Amino acid sequence: MSDTFAVIGGDAAGMSAASKAKRENPDHDVIVFEKGEWVSYAACGMPYYIKGEVDELDDLVAVTPEEFREKRDVDLRRDAEVVDIDRETQTVTVETNEETYEQPYDDLLVATGASAIEPPFDGLGLEGVFTIHDMDEADAIEDYVTEHDPGTAAIVGGGYVGIEMAEALSARGVDVHLYEMLPHVLQPFGEAVAEIVEDHLREQGVDLHLETAVSGFGGDKRIDGVELEDETVSADVAIVGVGVTPNADLAESAGIELGSTGAIATDEYGRTNDERIYAAGDCAEATNVVTGEPDHVPLALTANRAGRAIGQTVTGAPTATGGTAGTAIVKAFELGAARTGIVNEDQARQAGFDPVSITISASTRAHYYPDGAELTVTLMADHESGRLLGGTVVGREGAKRIDTVAMALTAGMTVTELQNADLAYAPPFSPVWDPILTAAKVLNGKLG
Amino acid sequence: MSDTFAVIGGDAAGMSAASKAKRENPDHDVIVFEKGEWVSYAACGMPYYIKGEVDELDDLVAVTPEEFREKRDVDLRRDAEVVDIDRETQTVTVETNEETYEQPYDDLLVATGASAIEPPFDGLGLEGVFTIHDMDEADAIEDYVTEHDPGTAAIVGGGYVGIEMAEALSARGVDVHLYEMLPHVLQPFGEAVAEIVEDHLREQGVDLHLETAVSGFGGDKRIDGVELEDETVSADVAIVGVGVTPNADLAESAGIELGSTGAIATDEYGRTNDERIYAAGDCAEATNVVTGEPDHVPLALTANRAGRAIGQTVTGAPTATGGTAGTAIVKAFELGAARTGIVNEDQARQAGFDPVSITISASTRAHYYPDGAELTVTLMADHESGRLLGGTVVGREGAKRIDTVAMALTAGMTVTELQNADLAYAPPFSPVWDPILTAAKVLNGKLG
Numbered sequence: 001m002s003d004t005f006a007v008i009g010g011d012a013a014g015m016s017a018a019s020k021a022k023r024e025n026p027d028h029d030v031i032v033f034e035k036g037e038w039v040s041y042a043a044c045g046m047p048y049y050i051k052g053e054v055d056e057l058d059d060l061v062a063v064t065p066e067e068f069r070e071k072r073d074v075d076l077r078r079d080a081e082v083v084d085i086d087r088e089t090q091t092v093t094v095e096t097n098e099e100t101y102e103q104p105y106d107d108l109l110v111a112t113g114a115s116a117i118e119p120p121f122d123g124l125g126l127e128g129v130f131t132i133h134d135m136d137e138a139d140a141i142e143d144y145v146t147e148h149d150p151g152t153a154a155i156v157g158g159g160y161v162g163i164e165m166a167e168a169l170s171a172r173g174v175d176v177h178l179y180e181m182l183p184h185v186l187q188p189f190g191e192a193v194a195e196i197v198e199d200h201l202r203e204q205g206v207d208l209h210l211e212t213a214v215s216g217f218g219g220d221k222r223i224d225g226v227e228l229e230d231e232t233v234s235a236d237v238a239i240v241g242v243g244v245t246p247n248a249d250l251a252e253s254a255g256i257e258l259g260s261t262g263a264i265a266t267d268e269y270g271r272t273n274d275e276r277i278y279a280a281g282d283c284a285e286a287t288n289v290v291t292g293e294p295d296h297v298p299l300a301l302t303a304n305r306a307g308r309a310i311g312q313t314v315t316g317a318p319t320a321t322g323g324t325a326g327t328a329i330v331k332a333f334e335l336g337a338a339r340t341g342i343v344n345e346d347q348a349r350q351a352g353f354d355p356v357s358i359t360i361s362a363s364t365r366a367h368y369y370p371d372g373a374e375l376t377v378t379l380m381a382d383h384e385s386g387r388l389l390g391g392t393v394v395g396r397e398g399a400k401r402i403d404t405v406a407m408a409l410t411a412g413m414t415v416t417e418l419q420n421a422d423l424a425y426a427p428p429f430s431p432v433w434d435p436i437l438t439a440a441k442v443l444n445g446k447l448g
Numbered sequence: 449m450s451d452t453f454a455v456i457g458g459d460a461a462g463m464s465a466a467s468k469a470k471r472e473n474p475d476h477d478v479i480v481f482e483k484g485e486w487v488s489y490a491a492c493g494m495p496y497y498i499k500g501e502v503d504e505l506d507d508l509v510a511v512t513p514e515e516f517r518e519k520r521d522v523d524l525r526r527d528a529e530v531v532d533i534d535r536e537t538q539t540v541t542v543e544t545n546e547e548t549y550e551q552p553y554d555d556l557l558v559a560t561g562a563s564a565i566e567p568p569f570d571g572l573g574l575e576g577v578f579t580i581h582d583m584d585e586a587d588a589i590e591d592y593v594t595e596h597d598p599g600t601a602a603i604v605g606g607g608y609v610g611i612e613m614a615e616a617l618s619a620r621g622v623d624v625h626l627y628e629m630l631p632h633v634l635q636p637f638g639e640a641v642a643e644i645v646e647d648h649l650r651e652q653g654v655d656l657h658l659e660t661a662v663s664g665f666g667g668d669k670r671i672d673g674v675e676l677e678d679e680t681v682s683a684d685v686a687i688v689g690v691g692v693t694p695n696a697d698l699a700e701s702a703g704i705e706l707g708s709t710g711a712i713a714t715d716e717y718g719r720t721n722d723e724r725i726y727a728a729g730d731c732a733e734a735t736n737v738v739t740g741e742p743d744h745v746p747l748a749l750t751a752n753r754a755g756r757a758i759g760q761t762v763t764g765a766p767t768a769t770g771g772t773a774g775t776a777i778v779k780a781f782e783l784g785a786a787r788t789g790i791v792n793e794d795q796a797r798q799a800g801f802d803p804v805s806i807t808i809s810a811s812t813r814a815h816y817y818p819d820g821a822e823l824t825v826t827l828m829a830d831h832e833s834g835r836l837l838g839g840t841v842v843g844r845e846g847a848k849r850i851d852t853v854a855m856a857l858t859a860g861m862t863v864t865e866l867q868n869a870d871l872a873y874a875p876p877f878s879p880v881w882d883p884i885l886t887a888a889k890v891l892n893g894k895l896g
Contacts (some may be wrong), residue, residue, distance in 0.1 A: 012880070045816055045875045059816040160874075289870065300880045301873050322868030329872035338872050368493055368507040400878065403871045404851045410869045411859030420770030421858045422737065423851045424777035424786050425749050426608075427493050430848065432460070432748045 002027045005314050006092060006103060008082045008250070009111035010034030011041065012300055013281030013307035015063065017109050018074045020311025028315055030074050031103065033094055035081035038135045039065055044300060046138035047161070050145065051168035057139055085110075085254035087274050107276050107314040110251045110264060111307065114244035114282035114298045119156075121240070122216025128223040129238045132161055141239070150174050150236030154226035156214045158185030161241030163197070163332045166206050169237075170333075177207040177233060179214050179226070186330070190343045192359045192378045193394045197332050204333045244298055246283045259285045261296035270310045270321040278314070280306035280321065289323035289410055290341045290389055291351045297324045326390075327406045329399055336399025340406040341390025343380050348390075354383040358443045362435035364398040366427035373397045377439040379405070379415070386414040386447055391439070404436045415444050450475045453762050454540060454551060456530045456698070457559035458482030459489065460748055461729030461755035463511065465557050466522045468759025476763055478522050479551065481542055483529035486583045487513055492748060494586035495609070498593065499616035505587055533558075533702035535722050555724055555762040558699045558712060559755060562692035562730035562746045567604075569688070570664025576671040577686045580609055589687070598622050598684030602674035604662045606633030609689030611645070611780045614654050617685075618781075625655040625681060627662050627674070636776070638791045640807045640826045641842045645780050652781045692746055694731045707733045709744035718758045718769040726762070728754035728769065737771040737858055738789045738837055739799040745772045774838075775854045777847055784847025788854040789838025791828050802831040806891045810883035812846040814875035821845045825887040827853070827863070834862040834895055839887070852884045863892050 005021050007014045010032050018030045032039070038061070045060040054060065068074045077094070084093035091102045116133035118124060128148070130141050144150075153169045155162045158180035166176045178185070178201065184194035185201070185208075201208055209228075217238055218225040225232040246263040257273045259265035264279035266272055268287065272279050281303035288295035306321035313319050329338035342348045348355035357380035365372030375395035381388050391405040408418045419440035425432050433441070453469050455462045458480050470478045480487070486509070493508040502508065516522045525542070532541035539550045564581035566572060576596070578589050592598075601617045603610045606628035614624045626633070626649065632642035633649070633656075649656055657676075665686055666673040673680040694711040705721040707713035712727035714720055716735065720727050729751035736743035754769035761767050777786035790796045796803035805828035813820030823843035829836050839853040856866045867888035873880050881889070 042814060042816070042875065042880075044873075045814060048817060048875060053818055054816045062815075299873070301870065301885075304880050305868065320868070323870065325870035327870040327872045329874045329877050331874060331876040336877060340870070340872070366490060366493060367510075368490070368502045369496060370501055398848075400846075400849070400872055401851070403849070403869075403882070404855055406870050406872065407852055407855035407859070410865070411855070411861065413859065417858070420753065420768070421851075422749065422771065422773035422775040422788070422854050424775045424788070424848055424854065425492075425747070426777045426779060427490065427496060428779040429777050429784065432490075432752050434851070437749075 002029055003106040004029040004031065004104060005107045005109070006105035007032040007109045007111060008092070009113055009281070010039035010076065010078070011111070011113060011281070012303035014109060014111035015040040015068065016304045016307030017111065017280065017311040019068070019072050020308045021315050022072055022074055024312055024315040024317065026073065032074055032076045033080040033082050033092070034076070034078045036134065037078055039068065039076065039078065041135055043134070046132060046135070047164035047168040049138055050142050050165070051171045057135055060135070082250065085250065087254055087277070090276060107278065109310055110256070110277065110279040110283060111281045112247040112250060112283045114246050116241070117243045117245050119240065119242055121214065122227065123218060123223065126217055126219045126223045127221055128236065129217050129240065131240050132165065144237060145169070145172055145174070148236065152177065152235050154179065154233065154235035154238040155241065156238065157241040157243070159187070159241055159243065160330045162239070163201070163330060165239045165241065166201065167331070167333050170205060174237070175207070177209060177235065179209045179212050181211065181213050183211050186337060188328070189337055189339045189392050190378060192376060193337050193339070193392045196376055196394045197335060197337055200333060200335050244282065246296065246298070248283055251279065251283070259294045261285055261294065263296040265294060266321070268320045269313050269318055270306050278310045280310055286321065286324040289325050293351070295324055295326065297326045299328060325406050325409045327402060329402060334396055335394060336397070337392070337394040338399045338402035339390070339392045340402050341388070341409045343378060343390040343392050348380060353389055355380050355389060356383050356443070356446055357381070358439065358446055360435070360439045360442050362438045363431055364395065364435065365429065366431055369427040375401070375435045377435050379439045379443045381415045381443055381447060383447065386416060388413055388415055388418055398435070401434070401436055415440050415447060419444055450477050451554040452477040452479065452552060453555045453557070454553035455480040455557045455559060456540070457561055457729070458487035458524065458526070459559070459561060459729070460751035462557060462559035463488040463516065464752045464755030465559065465728065465759040467516070467520050468756045469763050470520055470522055472760055472763040472765065474521065480522055480524045481528040481530050482524070482526045484582065485526055487516065487524065487526065489583055491582070494580055494583070495612035495616045497586055498590050498613070499619045505583055508583070530698065533698065535702055535725070538724060555726065557758055558704070558725065558727040558731060559729045560695040560698060560731045562694050564689070565691045565693050567688065567690055569662065570675065571666060571671065574665055574667045574671045575669055576684065577665050577688065579688050580613065592685060593617070593620055593622070596684065600625065600683050602627065602681065602683035602686040604686065604688045605690040607635070607689060607691065608778045610687070611649070611778060613687045613689065614649065615779070615781050618653060622685070623655070625657060625683070627657045627660050629659065629661050631659050634778070634785060637785055637787045637840050638826060640824060641785050641787070641840045644824055644842045645783060645785055648781060648783050692730065694744065694746070696731050699727060699731070707742045709733055709742065711744040713742060716768045717761050717766055718754050726758045728758055734769065734772040737773045741799070743772055743774065745774045747776060773854050773857045775850060777850060782844055783842060784845070785840070785842040786847045786850035787838070787840045788850050789836070789857045791826060791838040791840050796828060796837055801837055803828050803837060804831050804891070804894055806887065806894055808883070808887045808890050810886050811879055812843065812883065813877065814879055817875040823849070823883045825883050827887045827891045829863045829891055829895060831895065834864060836861055836863055836866055846883070849882070849884055863888050863895060867892055
């Protein structure tokens with residue numbers, strides 16, 4: 001009899017694992033349980049659907065259920081929720097609309113994802129108040145905007161989702177108010193990026209309310225306002241994007257250990273404390289390549305890569321899931337902003353480093369070549385060792401240059417090693433010293 | 449008495465060294481001898497001046513002679529040619545229009561650059577036949593095109609210069625014929641890139657003559673044709689860009705050792721076999737980070753970096769010049785093409801590797817996001833060790849992603865390590881798996 005690999009969750013990590021396992025060993029039985037309808041979809045694309053740049057929600061689906069079943073021979077079961085894991089008998093309990101049944105497994109992957117945090121706001125249930133945690137919600141927002149043509153939107157939270165939705169709703173002709181409790185948007189990107197993004201958001205007509213706590217929403221059946229400490233501001237639609245929390249309850253109930261981040265703890269192969277049970281994606285921890293410590297970075301590449309590695313491991317070729325540098329990039333209207341590693345001094349100190357950082361601005365092209373843009377680069381390093389800890393970039397072009405910094409972190413490079421990297425130069429593409437190299441030079445000067 | 453640092457050559461390496469030395473130690477006497485008029489200019493920008501995208505030749509000057517003298521306190525002497533180096537007495541002989549004199553030095557930098565190769569062609573002296581080796585020549589080409597409004601251009605050589613000049617002259621309304629002796633243009637970029645660039649050049653109206661040797665130019669006083677083996681093709685202007693050769697004669701006459709590449713041999717600090725004499729830039733070798741062997745890669749960043757390091761070294765802080773990965777990027781009309789490391793199987797074998805390579809094409813953005821372009825990526829690795837050896841990319845956007853590969857080479861990474869790098873993803877900037885990562889996955893599959 002062939003082995004059974006059961007997967008809980010049909011998005012990035014789960015489907016990557018299932019596809020890879022089946023490809024590596026077609027005799028392996030691979031079953032995926034997905035509690036909803038949608039599988040293998042690009043959640044990151046949802047704001048662009050609402051914005052109107054992506055025609056159909058279906059366009060965000062990377063691989064259709066039919067392809068998984070027919071071409072990849074994966075036993076995909078939708079509307080099938082795993083409600084219990086019995087580690088003793090190696091069995092999961094599955095609930096569908098029609099029945100409840102038990103499914104034995106040899107290896108199990110928990111890829112249950114994360115959920116949008118729902119803060120304790122009044123009026124969260126009003127019509128026109130949305131989180132944007134899945135495809136059905138994206139569909140509902142699009143429908144609502146089309147149907148009600150809202151004049152004013154309240155976006156709560158200045159993270160990726162908030163900023164992408166500000167762009168999307170502005171493009172739909174909605175007046176956007178963005179509320180952020182902290183002094184700056186994009187907290188994980190640091191002040192240098194935040195201040196540039198904030199200026200740009202204002203230029204683009206976004207009404208930015210920093211250090212402003214929202215307590216809830218007003219309205220009868222449908223939202224008509226957002227409640228602040230001292231006032232109520234009118235709003236015809238609201239998007240709450242204040243972060244996500246790992247869906248770890250199912251695993252925890254089965255005695256699978258969580259890490260200090262609240263996500264499922266794993267080893268370098270994505271294995272939990274039960275050697276037959278793996279976890280990957282937004283519900284799981286990954287190792288931070290800078291600190292060497294477990295981290296929770298719920299992003300798509302980490303999920304896909306870990307899933308794929310686990311698909312290889314369960315079919316006989318143990319493959320490390322790879323670490324995370326916390327690399328992220330976001331489009332804010334005309335700007336690109338990106339980060340990697342540690343860029344916060346307190347975090348650096350907590351991780352045992354003595355942080356030194358600099359911020360520079362430089363052109364993305366030769367000074368005389370047309371249409372260059374200013375790229376602002378921040379780099380942080382450890383004083384004593386000179387080791388690079390992290391960086392950010394922001395500008396109208398060139399934000400993907402963060403990858404150069406991410407590569408330096410992956411390799412554990414010092415600032416001098418980064419400064420000596422042989423990057424590509426020609427006038428249409430870069431100054432002789434790429435802005436990242438210029439930043440490394442300046443940081444090296446400060447390190448002494 | 450303060451030390452004297454003499455520099456021969458006032459472009460990238462020389463001026464970087466002079467500026468850095470003076471900044472590190474203002475008491476140091478720093479003298480630069482430049483045999484021409486132009487200093488610190490961006491030779492790489494010349495095609496864009498001829499194209500008409502850069503208004504003034506002066507715009508290509510990064511730092512003016514006045515700034516060097518007044519702000520940076522460098523004793524810059526133009527029209528001053530060093531004709532002899534006496535290592536015994538640590539003196540150079542300088543010729544100007546008015547006089548010949550001797551200048552003692554404590555440390556000397558040879559930064560004499562490279563010259564355009566002049567093949568043994570008939571008619572090389574005809575009016576309208578140009579190499580493009582310096583600013584005066586760029587000026588002459590611009591004047592000639594403006595004055596004579598040539599109908600047809602013959603460009604000899606399908607390297608950077610040839611391709612950039614094809615774009616520049618096409619933009620000026622000239623019918624361009626490009627002649628390349630080898631089966632492909634951009635030889636150092638490999639076939640995968642060359643074929644895409646060749647198709648694009650043809651689409652853009654360039655008449656491409658591959659495997660076609662030019663023997664000379666015909667015409668009376670002014671060029672009227674280009675001579676091939678069997679025929680003469682009409683041409684009103686010709687640009688010869690068949691490579692450069694290091695200007696190493698002065699150094700060689702003084703007993704300074706050249707390497708096997710014909711450029712001046714140096715150690716990791718840019719020092720020659722004479723410990724008081726350094727060499728940097730297009731006249732000098734640099735260490736290839738992949739092979740660990742001396743290489744001659746006459747490119748701007750290598751020159752600037754080595755010059756700067758030598759400026760630090762001579763003022764008391766020994767600083768390695770850094771290696772070269774041979775990273776290069778070129779714009780060919782709407783395409784960007786880039787390379788780094790070893791991408792040629794024969795070269796890989798000669799360096800002791802067992803090369804395995806793959807080529808993939810992938811979108812630069814999420815599949816559903818507007819305006820993505822196809823990026824074609826080639827990666828080469830050593831079979832046994834899995835170590836990455838080099839790569840190329842070509843496409844309408846994203847060519848700077850070569851830097852990710854260059855970073856992997858600098859760090860000596862394996863393909864698996866590259867595949868596990870945490871690069872930035874958001875739909876407007878990349879697919880979840882950046883094309884570089886997809887290429888690494890596919891190459892890893894082939895490595896087994």
